[in-house]
């Protein structure tokens with residue numbers, strides 16, 4: 488009998504989300520989710536659910552404005568996956584102004600900071616679906632313009 492492979496997660500109807508990958512000096516803009524939202528206290532990128540009739544880009548600009556109080560420019564669709572809980576997530580490279588003044592919305596976001604991919608991957612509070620994104624990037628499944636996979640990625644990720 489052929490070995491069985493685990494089935495890929497399938498998206499649930501209507502559960503679509505978009506996240507923004509914002510880079511500065513080889514680091515990603517990360518947020519810690521507040522205690523009052525789903526996945527409280529987890530570390531992830533800014534983003535959220537796509538509302539009916541919205542494009543991914545419009546939803547992402549809205550979410551970043553809501554969470555961080557800044558305007559963003561959505562640039563490049565990097566990746567797509569389905570979380571273990573059935574949400575289809577689109578990952579977009581996103582830019583903000585160099586002098587953007589982040590003002591977090593504390594109802595949604597507890598903290599924000601810049602994190603290297605390495606620190607993010609090893610963070611004990613990383614939202615689990617973000618591990619797939621980072622590991623896929625580390626395997627060069629896709630590229631992120633502006634940041635190279637470190638040469639010692641396997642060591643880091645292992």
Ligand SMILES: Nc1nc2c([nH]c(=O)n2[C@@H]2O[C@H](COP(=O)(O)OP(=O)(O)OP(=O)(O)O)[C@@H](O)[C@H]2O)c(=O)[nH]1
Pocket residue numbers: 504505506524525526531532533534535536537570574576614616617
């Ligand atoms: N914000 C965000 N959501 C992510 C990331 N990675 C990921 O799989 N997701 C998933 O995408 C979905 C977005 O959820 P969310 O709770 O942030 O969305 P939201 O702010 O619109 O929530 P709300 O409807 O409670 O206001 C969730 O299923 C979440 O687990 C990420 O890096 N950032």
